[in-house]
Amino acid sequence: MKFTWFHLMPYRWLPADFRERYHSVWVDLPNGIYDPEKGHDLYNEYLDMLEYAEQCGFDAIAVNEHHQNAYGMMPSPNIMAATLARRTSKAMLLVLGNSIVCYNPPTRIAEEFAMLDVISGGRLIAGFPVGTSMDINYCAGQNPATVREKYREGHDLIVKAWRTREPFAFNGKYTKLRYVNLWPRPIQQPHPPVWIPGLGSIETWDFCAEHDYNYSYLSFSGYKRAQNMMRGYWERRAALGADDNPHSAAFFQQVCISETDSQCEKEWWPHVDYFFNKCLHLYPGTSEAPGYRSEASLRAGIVAQFGNTTQNMGIDKTWKQLVNEGYILAGSPETVRQQIEELGKTLRVGHVLLGCQIGSAPAELVNRATKLAGDQILPKLRHLYSDYEDRWWPKALPAARRAKAGAHIPVSAGAPR
Amino acid sequence: MTEPKSRMLDLGSGRPRLEVQEAGSGPPLLFLHGAGGVAWDGALGLLAKHFHVYAPSLPGFGKSPSEGLELIEDALELWQLGFDVMEKLGLDKPLLVGESFGGWIAAEMAALRPKEVGKLVVLAPVGVWRDDAPVTDLFGLTIGELLPFLFHDMKCPAAKNMSQLTTLMSDKDDRTQAQIDQLIGIFLGFRTAAKFLFPVPDTGLERRLWRIRVPTLVLWGAQDRFIAPSYADIFAKRVPNAQIVSIERCGHLLLAEQPEACAREIQRFAGI
Numbered sequence: 001m002k003f004t005w006f007h008l009m010p011y012r013w014l015p016a017d018f019r020e021r022y023h024s025v026w027v028d029l030p031n032g033i034y035d036p037e038k039g040h041d042l043y044n045e046y047l048d049m050l051e052y053a054e055q056c057g058f059d060a061i062a063v064n065e066h067h068q069n070a071y072g073m074m075p076s077p078n079i080m081a082a083t084l085a086r087r088t089s090k091a092m093l094l095v096l097g098n099s100i101v102c103y104n105p106p107t108r109i110a111e112e113f114a115m116l117d118v119i120s121g122g123r124l125i126a127g128f129p130v131g132t133s134m135d136i137n138y139c140a141g142q143n144p145a146t147v148r149e150k151y152r153e154g155h156d157l158i159v160k161a162w163r164t165r166e167p168f169a170f171n172g173k174y175t176k177l178r179y180v181n182l183w184p185r186p187i188q189q190p191h192p193p194v195w196i197p198g199l200g201s202i203e204t205w206d207f208c209a210e211h212d213y214n215y216s217y218l219s220f221s222g223y224k225r226a227q228n229m230m231r232g233y234w235e236r237r238a239a240l241g242a243d244d245n246p247h248s249a250a251f252f253q254q255v256c257i258s259e260t261d262s263q264c265e266k267e268w269w270p271h272v273d274y275f276f277n278k279c280l281h282l283y284p285g286t287s288e289a290p291g292y293r294s295e296a297s298l299r300a301g302i303v304a305q306f307g308n309t310t311q312n313m314g315i316d317k318t319w320k321q322l323v324n325e326g327y328i329l330a331g332s333p334e335t336v337r338q339q340i341e342e343l344g345k346t347l348r349v350g351h352v353l354l355g356c357q358i359g360s361a362p363a364e365l366v367n368r369a370t371k372l373a374g375d376q377i378l379p380k381l382r383h384l385y386s387d388y389e390d391r392w393w394p395k396a397l398p399a400a401r402r403a404k405a406g407a408h409i410p411v412s413a414g415a416p417r
Numbered sequence: 418m419t420e421p422k423s424r425m426l427d428l429g430s431g432r433p434r435l436e437v438q439e440a441g442s443g444p445p446l447l448f449l450h451g452a453g454g455v456a457w458d459g460a461l462g463l464l465a466k467h468f469h470v471y472a473p474s475l476p477g478f479g480k481s482p483s484e485g486l487e488l489i490e491d492a493l494e495l496w497q498l499g500f501d502v503m504e505k506l507g508l509d510k511p512l513l514v515g516e517s518f519g520g521w522i523a524a525e526m527a528a529l530r531p532k533e534v535g536k537l538v539v540l541a542p543v544g545v546w547r548d549d550a551p552v553t554d555l556f557g558l559t560i561g562e563l564l565p566f567l568f569h570d571m572k573c574p575a576a577k578n579m580s581q582l583t584t585l586m587s588d589k590d591d592r593t594q595a596q597i598d599q600l601i602g603i604f605l606g607f608r609t610a611a612k613f614l615f616p617v618p619d620t621g622l623e624r625r626l627w628r629i630r631v632p633t634l635v636l637w638g639a640q641d642r643f644i645a646p647s648y649a650d651i652f653a654k655r656v657p658n659a660q661i662v663s664i665e666r667c668g669h670l671l672l673a674e675q676p677e678a679c680a681r682e683i684q685r686f687a688g689i
Contacts, residue, residue, distance in 0.1 A: 137616070138557065145486065145612035285558045289615065291608035295483060298601060 001344050001384040002393070003377075004060040004094050005053035005370065006252060006353040009046050009080075010071040012360045013038060014278045024283035026069045027138045039073070045363050047083055052367050053356070054091035056374030060125065061088065062353060064197070065097020066132075067139040071279035077127075078112045085120040086405045092123045092394050094353075096197050096216065099131030101147050102140040105175050106154035107182070110161040114186045121402035122187035123394050127216075128155060129197045130204075134282075137289035144291035148203070150174045162191035193392045195250065200229045201297045202236060209242040214392040216250035216353065220280065221314060223253055223343040224326030230347040246344075247390040250351035253343060254358050256330040257369035257377075264330050267365060268358070269319050272328060275359030276314040328358070333376035341381055350385045351392075421457050421465070423480065426473065428501050433485025435502065436474045441465030444689065445511035447473075447503060449519030451670070452555060452610040454478040459575065460676035460683075467689050468512065473502050477605035486609050492620060495613060496525045500533065510535035512687050516672055517541055517643075518610050521620060528628035537633040538683055539652070540671045541644055543614060544622035550645040552618050556611055560586060560603070568668040569640035575673035626655035633659040634686040636679060638667035660686065 011034065015021065022029055050061045063080040066072030074080050077097035084093055093116065098109045117124040130151050136142045142150070153172045157180070160168070167181035186192055195214040198204040208215040215233060219226055230251070234244060242248070254275075256268035314327045323330050329339040340352060356373065357366045396402070421438040428435070438455055446468035448461060455461070455472045464470050476485030489495050499522055503511065513534050515523030520542025527537045546552060553566045561583040568576040582603070585596050592600070613620070633656050637649040646663060653661045662682050667675040 141616040143612060143615050144556075145608050145615070285562060289556050290604050290611050295601060295605060298604060299597070 001349075001381050001386075002059040002247075002351050002390070003373075003381075004062045004092075004250070004351065004353045005050060005058040006062040006064075006094075006096075006355050007046055007050055007357055008064065008071055008355065009042075009073045010275065010279050010359060011039075011073055012042060012274075012362075014070060014274070018278045019281050022281070024286065025071055025279055025281050026066075026134045027283070027286045029068070029070055034070075043073075046357070047080070047087070049357055049363060049366050049370065050084055051087050053370050053374075054088045056370045057378055058091060058354075058370075058374065060092035060094045062094035062096060064095075064127070065099055065129065065135070067102075067135045069134070071275070078116060081116050081124075082119065085116055085123070089121075089402060089404070090399070092125055092396070093120055094125040094127065094195065096127035096195065096218075097129060097131075098127065099129050099136055099140070100154035100158070101136055101142045101150045102131065103154075105177060106157050107161055107177065107180060109154075110158040110182055111184075113158075113192060114162070114182060114184050117186040117188055117192050118184050120396075122192075122396040124186070124188070124192045125195055125392075125394055126192045127195050127197060128158075128213075133288045133292040134286060137292060138286045144289035146174075147292065148294075152207075159191060159194075162186060187397065188395050193394060195392065200232070201293070202232075202300075203294065203297070205233055205236045206240065208248070209237055209240045212242075212248075212391065214248055214250055214351070216252065216351070217349075218252045218353075220254070220276075220327070222326035222328065223251060223339075223347055226251065226347060230349070234348060244348070245350070245388050245391070246348050246385040247350035247388055247392050249347070249349040250353055251343065251347055251349045252353040252355060253340070254328045254355035255336055255340075255369070255373070256328055256358065257333055257336050257356070257372050258330075259332065259368075259372070261331040261335055264332070265319050268328075268330060268361070271359040271361035271365075272319065272322065273359070276317065276322065276327070279359060280313045280315055282313075333372045336373075337377045337380055340377065341384070344381065344384050350388065350390065421461075421470075421472070425480070426502065426505055428498075428505055431488060432501065433476045433488045433498070434482055435476070435485070436478075436480040437502070437506065438472045438474075438479070439470060441468055441470050443468045444687070445506075445508045446470045446687075447499075447506075447508055447511040447513050449499065449513070449515035449523050450474065450478065451517035451519050452607060453670070454606055456673060460672040460680045463676055463680035464514075464683060467684055468687075471506055471508065471511075475606075475609050477609040478602075483605040483608070486612060489612075492525070492613055495522060496529050499523075499526045500530060503533070512536050512538065512683075514538040514683065515540070515542065517543055517669065518614065520544075521618075521622060524622055524629060525620075525625065527631050527633070528622075528625040531628065531630045534631050536687060537629060537631050538636065538686060539633070540636045540679065541638060541641055541648075541669050542622075542635075542652075543618045543644065544620040545648055545651050546617060546619035546623075547645075547648065547651075550647055553643045554616075555618070555643075556607065556615055566643045566668075567670050568674055569638060569642075569666055570668075570674065573674050575670065579673075623651060623655065626652065627657065629656045630658065632686075634682065635659055635661045636671055636682060637661070637663055638669055638671050638674065639663045639665050640667060641669045643669035 063077045065077045197216040258264040421440040474481040477483035520539035521544035
């Protein structure tokens with residue numbers, strides 16, 4: 001099993017009466033309540049957490065993409081990954097954005113991912129979310145009735161651009177380019193591994209199996225509620241004739257790790273409360289544009305615009321409920337380790353994306369948890385599924401061949417690097 | 418009230434199959450529905466006493482399969498589809514009536530091929546935009562919140578009837594299959610509207626209004642909170658031969674809230 005340290009980058013200063021005063025954390029929350037100076041500290045603090053995760057032994061560090069969202073302040077995951085590419089050297093870089101339909105032309109994504117792959121020495125994992133309806137429809141104005149088709153076309157263009165060594169013309173419905181000719185092209189051949197984040201639609205499973213991509217189930221409701229969904233994933237793979245390699249799947253899980261079980265609730269509850277009761281405060285009217293999901297997916301799931309999206313989101317639950325129901329894995333390193341092992345075995349996932357920072361949790365607490373995980377959890381679980389080949393992991397340059405950031409800056413007298 | 422007959426219209430391969438409802442006798446009236454689909458219990462039943470009313474449903478509405486939407490690539494093909502339907506139904510210069518979303522399509526059809534349209538009636542059409550009076554976001558509100566934007570009087574029979582829909586928006590999974598189908602139906606219709614109107618319903622119609630060289634009646638609810646009644650002035654200014662009539666005590670869904678007044682105005686305008 002491999003471990004990725006995953007950051008959402010929530011804004012930390014939503015007011016105490018946030019839910020009463022504002023109708024959503026997303027889309028139309030006025031940016032007047034965002035303080036850029038606090039944001040300056042926060043970005044740097046959060047990036048430090050990710051860099052520290054590498055030092056603590058995490059296999060990868062991850063960023064994602066949201067727009068106009070106070071719990072996810074990375075409208076450009078590539079900018080975050082670029083800073084990390086320079087400041088880290090061992091961890092793989094999982095970038096679970098770029099929402100293809102938001103970029104015009106999509107070759108921009110092929111270019112930026114190639115840049116990240118080249119800068120980092122081949123450490124990139126390329127994520128291609130369709131994007132939530134909030135992000136791509138309501139914030140980016142993409143048409144819900146055609147967005148899936150546009151996504152597929154953009155994906156095909158990007159992959160072809162990565163794979164092709166001569167200029168070619170691309171005559172798509174949504175993008176027409178006379179000369180596609182990627183400079184630079186990625187280090188990894190034929191291209192970086194692709195991971196597709198999703199929320200359980202069959203269409204996405206089929207897409208992953210068809211292209212041999214990793215499927216990353218990103219849920220805030222934890223592994224216990226994901227059992228049926230992931231069972232469906234494995235059954236679908238079997239039906240399609242794809243193998244049962246656990247590394248074809250990743251699962252996002254939020255964790256709260258303290259030295260002991262007894263101190264955990266006291267240390268983490270304010271931050272967990274902040275996340276579930278402020279960060280997940282969403283307005284149903286802009287949660288899903290008509291056409292975003294197919295009729296089949298609609299029938300299978302909750303009709304968000306008509307129903308209550310907060311139903312399974314963990315709002316108004318107690319610490320005990322959130323822990324018992326698996327929304328968060330909380331406790332001492334050993335307690336959390338046992339649950340991650342159960343998660344890995346029951347969902348059959350070879351990749352765990354750990355949300356080690358939650359809500360308003362500050363660096364001191366988070367870094368402590370990261371260190372505990374690195375020392376006491378990761379080493380004890382790495383053996384799980386290690387006999388399966390991981391086709392979804394970067395083939396980076398050997399460490400000895402990777403450039404060292406800063407190596408070419410002259411050292412002037414009295415100014416140590 | 419005259420009960421409509423329903424049938425499926427086959428326009429040929431590669432083109433959507435559409436349900437057409439029709440009733441009444443008299444001169445032909447082609448009705449293009451809004452984002453809520455065809456409703457006979459409002460003004461259409463009244464109009465069927467004087468006209469032969471034809472009311473096709475776009476893909477995702479009524480019994481028209483939603484997959485047909487993939488066969489309408491863009492707005493031009495949507496307007497052309499309107500003429501395909503006219504041709505298939507054998508309508509010669511019908512009175513073309515469209516409400517809201519359908520009002521936009523009707524106006525575009527009249528601008529595109531004015532010689533094939535007899536007269537035009539548009540009821541609070543979408544398609545035009547003013548920054549200082551933005552059109553309400555059809556796709557960014559829950560249905561319960563949307564309704565007060567659509568009606569002047571939330572106690573009128575049509576508003577009460579439509580308010581029943583909000584009871585379907587249950588937090589619990591206690592809906593019947595019929596209720597689920599009804600919800601999915603609303604969603605699929607909205608999806609079709611979204612294909613042409615999302616995210617900002619400015620379709621460029623304003624640049625083409627001068628082309629509508631047929632007698633035109635523009636009806637607008639005096640208390641329309643969905644598209645401000647001031648939008649009627651744009652049509653008055655740009656459509657060469659337009660009458661503007663404001664319907665009192667009326668919101669955006671004119672045919673539902675003031676069916677008699679609307680039917681009366683349409684009859685008067687048609688000269689029947």
